[in-house]
Each structure stands twice: as C-alpha cells, then as structure tokens.
Amino acid sequence: HPDSESTYEPSLESLPTDGAQPGVHEGVPTMTVDEFNQGRKIFFERCAGCHGVLRNGATGPALTTDRTRDLGYDHLHDFITYGSPAGMPNWGTSGELSEEQVDIMARYVMQDPPMPPEWGMEAMKESWKVVVPVDQRPTKKMNDLDIENLFSVTLRDAGQIALIDGNNYEIKYIIDTGYAVHISRVSASGRYLMVIGRDAKVDMIDLWMKDPSIVATIKVGLEARSVETSKMKGWEDRYAIAGAYWPPQFTIMDGETLEPLKIVSTRGMTYDEQEFHPEPRVAAIVASHYNPEFVVNVKETGKVLLVNYEDLNALQVTSIDAERFLHDGGFDSSGRYFMVAANARNTIAVIDTKERKLTKLVEVGTTPHPGRGANFIHPELGPVWATSHLGDDSIALIGTDPENHPDNAWKMAASIDGLGGGSLFIKTHPNSTNLWVDAPLNSEADVYHSVGVLNINNLDAGIEVLPIAEWADLGDEGAQRVVQGEYNKQGTEIWFSVWNGKAEKSAIVVVDDKTRKLKKVIKDDRLVTPTGKFNVYNTQHDIY
Numbered sequence: 375h376p377d378s379e380s381t382y383e384p385s386l387e388s389l390p391t392d393g394a395q396p397g398v399h400e401g402v403p404t405m406t407v408d409e410f411n412q413g414r415k416i417f418f419e420r421c422a423g424c425h426g427v428l429r430n431g432a433t434g435p436a437l438t439t440d441r442t443r444d445l446g447y448d449h450l451h452d453f454i455t456y457g458s459p460a461g462m463p464n465w466g467t468s469g470e471l472s473e474e475q476v477d478i479m480a481r482y483v484m485q486d487p488p489m490p491p492e493w494g495m496e497a498m499k500e501s502w503k504v505v506v507p508v509d510q511r512p513t514k515k516m517n518d519l520d521i522e523n524l525f526s527v528t529l530r531d532a533g534q535i536a537l538i539d540g541n542n543y544e545i546k547y548i549i550d551t552g553y554a555v556h557i558s559r560v561s562a563s564g565r566y567l568m569v570i571g572r573d574a575k576v577d578m579i580d581l582w583m584k585d586p587s588i589v590a591t592i593k594v595g596l597e598a599r600s601v602e603t604s605k606m607k608g609w610e611d612r613y614a615i616a617g618a619y620w621p622p623q624f625t626i627m628d629g630e631t632l633e634p635l636k637i638v639s640t641r642g643m644t645y646d647e648q649e650f651h652p653e654p655r656v657a658a659i660v661a662s663h664y665n666p667e668f669v670v671n672v673k674e675t676g677k678v679l680l681v682n683y684e685d686l687n688a689l690q691v692t693s694i695d696a697e698r699f700l701h702d703g704g705f706d707s708s709g710r711y712f713m714v715a716a717n718a719r720n721t722i723a724v725i726d727t728k729e730r731k732l733t734k735l736v737e738v739g740t741t742p743h744p745g746r747g748a749n750f751i752h753p754e755l756g757p758v759w760a761t762s763h764l765g766d767d768s769i770a771l772i773g774t775d776p777e778n779h780p781d782n783a784w785k786m787a788a789s790i791d792g793l794g795g796g797s798l799f800i801k802t803h804p805n806s807t808n809l810w811v812d813a814p815l816n817s818e819a820d821v822y823h824s825v826g827v828l829n830i831n832n833l834d835a836g837i838e839v840l841p842i843a844e845w846a847d848l849g850d851e852g853a854q855r856v857v858q859g860e861y862n863k864q865g866t867e868i869w870f871s872v873w874n875g876k877a878e879k880s881a882i883v884v885v886d887d888k889t890r891k892l893k894k895v896i897k898d899d900r901l902v903t904p905t906g907k908f909n910v911y912n913t914q915h916d917i918y
C-alpha cells in the first residue's frame with residue numbers, strides 16, 4: 375500500500391506471537407527484541423497481504439528463510455528500498471518506511487517467521503456483540519434516505535466508512551469500523567450493509583434505522599478480506615459468511631446477529647501437487663443464486679469450495695480443483711458463472727454455480743486483477759466478461775454465452791490495449807456503452823493519475839485518457855492514485871477515488887457517463903484515504 379500511512383496499532387494479542395527468538399542463526403544479522411517486535415508489526419500490516427503471514431508467497435514471492443538468507447541483507451535492503459516493476463512497492467524511496475525501518479525489515483525477513491495465534495470459537499464469541507437486538511430494530515425503513523443509491527466508501531486508514539448520497543453527493547454518515555475496510559456487501563433484502571476490516575472485524579449496519587448504524591459486530595480472525603450473505607431464494611439474509619487470511623478459515627454466522635455458528639479451517643493440500651499448505655487464505659466469497667451455497671475461493675491451495683448452508687451440522691462442502699492463487703472475481707451477466715482470477719497463474723477459472731463444477735480455466739494476460747470484472751455485449755463476440763491486469767496493459771475479454779456464441783465461450787476471445795500495467799479495476803454498467811479501466815499501481819504518475827475509457831461498440835477506436843487527479847485539483851501533495859470506478863444506480867455516472875496518504879487530502883471524482891466530462895468533485899476533510907466504493911443497489915444485485 376504505497377500511499378497509506380497507517381497509525382493502526384494492533385493489539386498485542388492480534389500480533390503474531392512467538393516461538394522464534396530473534397538473531398540466533400549463524401550468519402543472520404541479530405535483532406533486539408524491540409526491533410523484532412517492530413518488524414512483526416510492520417510485516418503484519420504491510421507485507422503479509424502479498425507474501426503471507428508464514429511467508430510462503432502468493433501475490434508476492436515466498437520469503438522463507440532459505441530464500442532470504444540466500445539473497446542476503448544487502449539485496450533485501452535494496453529491494454525494500456527501491457521496489458520492483460513486478461509490483462513490490464518502493465517502501466524506502468516513497469518515504470513509507472524510514473531508513474531505520476528498512477534496515478529492520480531486511481533483518482527481520484531473515485529471521486524465522488513467528489507463528490501467529492489461532493482464533494477459534496471462544497475468541498470469536500468474546501469479540502461478538504449484538505449492539506441492537508433484532509426485536510429492537512425497526513420493522514420498516516425509518517429514514518428518508520434513497521438507500522439504493524447510497525455509496526458505502528472505505529476510508530481506509532481512518533478505520534471508517536462513509537455513506538454518501540448518490541443523488542446529491544452529501545456525506546450522510548461516517549461510521550467507525552475495523553481498520554482498512556476491504557469490501558462492503560449488501561444483504562439480499564438490501565437492508566443490511568456488511569463491511570470487513572483488514573483486522574477481520576465484521577460490522578453489520580442496518581440501513582433501515584433512522585440513523586443507520588452498527589447493529590452487530592464480531593472479529594473472525596486477525597486478518598481478513600471477504601464477507602458475504604446468503605442470497606438463494608428462501609434463504610435471504612439468513613446467514614453471513616466471512617473469510618480470513620489468518621487464521622486460514624471461514625466462519626458462517628447468523629445473518630441478523632452475526633452469532634458465529636460454524637468455523638471451517640481451509641488448511642490442507644494444494645490441488646495440484648497435493649502437498650500440505652499451512653496457510654491457504656480465503657480470498658473472494660460470493661453467494662450462489664442457483665443453490666443454497668457460498669462460493670469460497672481458497673488462494674494457496676487453488677480450490678473453490680461450494681459450501682452448502684442447508685444443514686450446518688452436516689455441512690456439505692464440494693471442493694473444486696481450479697488453479698492456485700485465487701484472488702478476486704465476479705459473476706457473468708447471467709449470474710450463473712463465477713469468474714475468479716488465479717492471479718499469479720495468469721488464469722481465470724470459470725465456475726458454473728448451477729451445475730456446481732469447473733467449466734474452464736482460461737489463460738489471460740499477466741496477473742489478472744478484475745475486481746468483480748465488467749460484463750457487456752460485444753458487437754461481434756456477444757456477451758463477454760472483462761478483466762484488466764496488474765502485470766501488463768491488456769484487457770482480456772472472455773465470451774460467456776455458450777448457447778448463442780459457442781465459438782467464443784470460455785476462452786479469451788479478444789485482448790485489447792488498456793490504460794497501462796498496474797491496473798486493479800475495470801467497470802461498466804448495463805445502461806452504459808463505456809468500459810472504464812484504472813491503473814493505480816502503474817509506475818508513471820501520468821498513468822496512475824488517470825483512467826482510461828473505451829467505447830464497447832467500437833473498441834478499436836482506442837482509449838480516451840481522462841486526467842482524474844488533475845480534475846480533483848488537490849495540489850502537488852502525495853501520490854493521488856486514481857482507483858476503482860463504481861457506477862450510481864442509474865448507470866449515468868461513475869465515481870473514482872483519488873487516493874492519497876493519510877496526512878494528505880483525497881477526493882472522489884464523479885464523471886458523467888455520457889459526456890465523459892467532470893460532473894462533481896467530492897472534497898471533505900472527513901474523506902481520509904478513500905479507496906473502495908460500493909453502490910448499494912449495484913452491489914446487492916451483482917451489477918458490474
């Protein structure tokens with residue numbers, strides 16, 4: 375997170391604890407206990423997302439001691455300072471880490487990784503709180519908010535979300551949540567907004583209350599990225615599920631109170647080599663519309679788990695071999711096929727949630743990163759789902775209509791030029807003819823200050839580049855990375871975050887979809903490090 379300046383202080387119990395003693399190996403630089411603890415904290419906050427808590431690697435390479443001691447202190451020190459084009463942030467030269475901290479981290483990754491604690495039912499129950507019991511909640515909507523056009527906006531380093539009115543751009547509420555909320559999801563009824571912090575704190579917000587606020591909360595682990603609720607007809611709002619990075623597990627909860635009901639570990643064998651992996655993290659989770667199931671994507675083992683929630687005491691989990699390093703993804707336009715990126719394997723796995731099987735593994739560009747992807751009807755190829763890439767500047771189009779366009783189905787039917795490498799998110803809307811793509815992790819400021827937009831009816835016409843950061847007019851301070859487009863409910867405008875450091879000003883830029891012209895800049899001192907934005911209606915109905 376090159377632009378975040380976290381002041382988050384994890385409680386001691388949420389830090390990896392011991393076993394390992396710093397500096398006991400021959401040839402390995404020593405550390406004081408204080409330095410070792412600083413290293414633990416920095417690694418947990420900055421590095422574990424890509425390299426894994428146990429450092430076995432995923433989005434980033436493995437940093438196990440056999441490798442780091444081989445690479446040596448100087449190499450590690452330089453790498454941490456300057457980063458790499460492959461995606462390692464330049465922690466030193468960006469000023470994110472001080473010279474002293476770079477030195478600590480170079481020595482730290484040469485020590486054995488400490489084993490973090492487990493987080494089972496007792497810990498979960500202790501953290502669980504029903505703030506407003508179900509019988510004290512309203513039975514109808516008690517406010518005059520246009521709930522369906524609200525945007526839930528992550529204020530990453532503030533540990534908050536903002537609820538912003540999609541009609542008049544007013545910040546209606548700022549709600550304290552876990553640290554660095556990763557995603558927001560909306561329950562099937564549209565009433566409950568679920569958010570999950572990087573610190574694995576799940577907060578459930580009741581949008582029907584006069585003043586929407588948290589009605590239940592729980593911590594499902596020490597580090598997490600995904601939350602979802604049951605969407606199958608007859609099971610609406612019944613269950614919630616959250617996936618954790620550490621401990622590697624998922625938890626099924628009551629959909630109205632977040633009471634933890636079932637915890638399932640994902641530790642086990644990789645799908646291909648069938649060797650034990652100690653840290654298979656839970657990445658994206660979606661709810662099936664065809665079966666009473668959650669689709670749980672396990673990163674390191676490369677398995678997609680279909681978790682049937684009909685009987686939690688006789689839990690049926692169908693484990694589909696897919697590809698390793700599953701990360702993010704979304705449904706095709708029919709809502710039947712789930713397209714998930716196995717990012718380090720340059721592959722999109724297509725899961726048929728109706729027939730409950732793997733349909734295809736599709737090879738795309740380098741390190742696909744779709745967010746939820748983008749669905750549209752291509753004039754020749756028919757319905758397609760699109761992803762951009764972290765590792766190259768292409769956009770891959772995969773045909774999703776085996777009935778009427780079998781020749782293009784489940785393969786990369788086209789690859790077109792996008793904005794640039796370092797892309798994270800791509801977006802369109804059923805009412806739009808625009809396909810928008812960002813590149814916040816590109817190394818060139820001109821590129822990460824912009825978004826690109828293509829006409830889906832004439833993709834050959836090339837990309838128009840819009841200077842979003844310039845439009846935000848925030849001055850010269852900070853990196854101002856432009857990230858993640860999200861449409862309003864009507865599909866008439868698209869919002870982008872201009873993501874700056876915690877001490878700097880950020881903004882949200884709203885672009886008119888038809889004219890591609892600036893419509894509004896939302897600036898407010900409370901908009902600290904805005905990243906993900908989730909329109910309630912689009913999120914509830916999987917519209918992207």
Ligand code: DHE
Pocket residue numbers: 375420422423424433528530554555556557599600601656657658659660701702703745746798799857858905906907
């Ligand atoms: Fe994300 C989605 C994990 C870095 C913003 N991110 C996801 C999902 C996963 C994930 C597993 C899918 C969740 C789902 O659909 O259930 N993200 C990770 C990481 O492991 C990683 C690479 C490193 C880390 O340490 O977290 C990472 N992500 C980032 C960022 O740096 C971003 C840009 C800013 C931030 O807030 O941290 C970021 N990730 C997002 C957003 C989504 C997301 C906005 C949802 C996109 C959507 O449209 O659905």
